[in-house]
Amino acid sequence: MRALLNSLSKHLLHHQSWNGYWESVVQCFKPGWREGYFRAQVKHVQVFAEQSVELIIEPEKAWPVHQAGQHIALTIQTNGRLLTRVFTIASEPQLARQQRQIRLLIRSQEIGAFTSKLTNLRPGQWLNISEAKGQFVMPNTARSLIMLAGGSGITPFIAMLKSLPTYSKHTITLLYYAKPNSHWLKDELDQLKQSLSNFDYHLLERNKDGDATTWLTTNAHKHWLVCGPAALYKQAAALAKQLNTPIDSEHFSAVPAAVVTSDKHDLTLTHQGKTFTIDNQQTLLTHLQANKQPVTVGCGMGICHQCQCVKKQGIVRDIRTGELSDSSEQLIQLCISQPVSDVELSA
């Protein structure tokens, strides 16, 4: 039935999907309803001293409950614009099943503009989430576990630990690196230590305690789980290879650093699966043409929208106004977009 309606919609109503055709109408009755997304209602927003925002939301019934460690894409509408970011769910599946609630913990500095918009959310407001994705979940292993977290990389571990039954015999050690005074959820970690018999954690700071090499090498017989910035992961992955230790990981590159400078420097551009090295001086259109990529060219001055394409990630600057784009998925015009960070374009 769905397929039939979609095909009717495509051929006769010229709309990619039947539900999409009615989206604006449905929104009159169900605020925030969007085709291809799940709805969720804001329950609670709180800003913590440790530079984090806690967001508790109630997903609609149709949302398939996540596995501890998975992430979702969160979409909010702010001043008419839809913005999407990916966050790991920092609560256990049981909470979602029993109370239909999930918690997100979001670091405020890291995502800049997005956080200030999150703090404007009010309980009762609707937003959109994707289904939970990701392979970074509790491994099926008899080995003891080492959890290595860096900064906001603590979130999947919190979800995993809270999802464990109290009778769990898993021996787990959490190594939690963060900047001074910015360890999150110390109370909850304390509670977990009391309720789980074989769990222990260490709050670490790089400057004071050094890197994780010693911890990891002495625990080479265990299964490692790593979540944090790319640098942390790289080090652990290299060690794991050397010591032949099983490792699962989830790593993120922090939001691309936007260097707004007229000095020439190199960046990478990914287009239709191919990657090029480009500089920050020319427009994306010029670079793509120089690399003989198939692109549609129009007026070259930002009027006709012929060269428009979808930017998956990265920041670009509008050469007419100097305005910087958001870092997530957006439509951009190649002829007036100058790269400011590494950029990925979809086919």
Added chain:
Amino acid sequence: MNTTKTVNYEKLAAQLDSVKADVKSKLGEQDAKYIRRVIVCQRVFEWSGRILLMLGFIQPVLWLVGVLSLATAKILDNMEIGHNVMHGQYDWMNDKYINSKSYEWDIACDGASWNRVHNYEHHTYTNIIGKDRDFGYGLLRLSNDFRWRIKNLWQFVTYLLLSVLFQWGVSYHEMAAERVFFGKKKDDRDYKVPHSELKKRFFSKGARQLVKDYLLFPMLAGPLFLWVLTGNLAANLLRNLWTSTIIFCGHFTGEVETFNQQDCENESQGQWYYRQALGSSNIKGGNLFHVMTGHLSYQIEHHLFPDLPAKRYREIAPKVQAIFKEHGIHYNTGGFFRQYFSVVKRIVRYSFP
């Protein structure tokens, strides 16, 4: 370009850029809500229209209301939603459907084809003879830039026919320019899309429109086949006449100027603005009228800022008019009948050598 007038192009560009920047900084919630509301209205008009067409056997007036309702829906879809969304006016919303890449309209013309000819050729090279084929659509002689031919004698009839079949004219436009079926291929055209693709898109979109309005919906009505068929025909006709008339009033009033290619080489932003200003004309009217024209009644503002949400043209029009006055640029505006009469006069005038 007209060189007798001395316009300070740099100042003109700076002033118009600042008008644009000012509106851009205000875009938000309000504009997003507005376009969604128009979409809701469009859906309501379309489906109530289609249902009313089938109730004509109870009371013919219902059929008439149905025709008007469906025509309104098609006009809203083509003008206030389709034209404007496909211009990229709402791309900043980041919406999956309300953007220039994915929107497709309820008209015979394939959206991508229109995008190439209209957004690129017409809006970049507005009224440059030889570059902007929208000037006269290759059918009408509207200035002395074109040599007079016998066929121009009856071009008023050609114009009426074009208006009646406007959606097919728009649909065939790119293929005519590319000489896909008839005529000598031009060497200087930059062929962007293979002709086979153009043909495929033309026939597929056109056929789907025909099937929908003249076969499928009438058949769904069963014994009321003819009621629905004639209703759809009437609604399409009304839409064609309305869109054609509004567009002619925006581009071919008596005072609209043309340009030649040499003059527009290495044009500055200010000169580009100036050309847009002289190449279009506005129609005065109430807010509802503006919505029904897709705000193309603000054709001057639309040509200066094609990707600003069209409803905003209302608030920037006085500013643009003041800037034009300062530079001594003619701001071509007038009531609907005055502008329409001016168009008719122009078509008739250039019927003769």
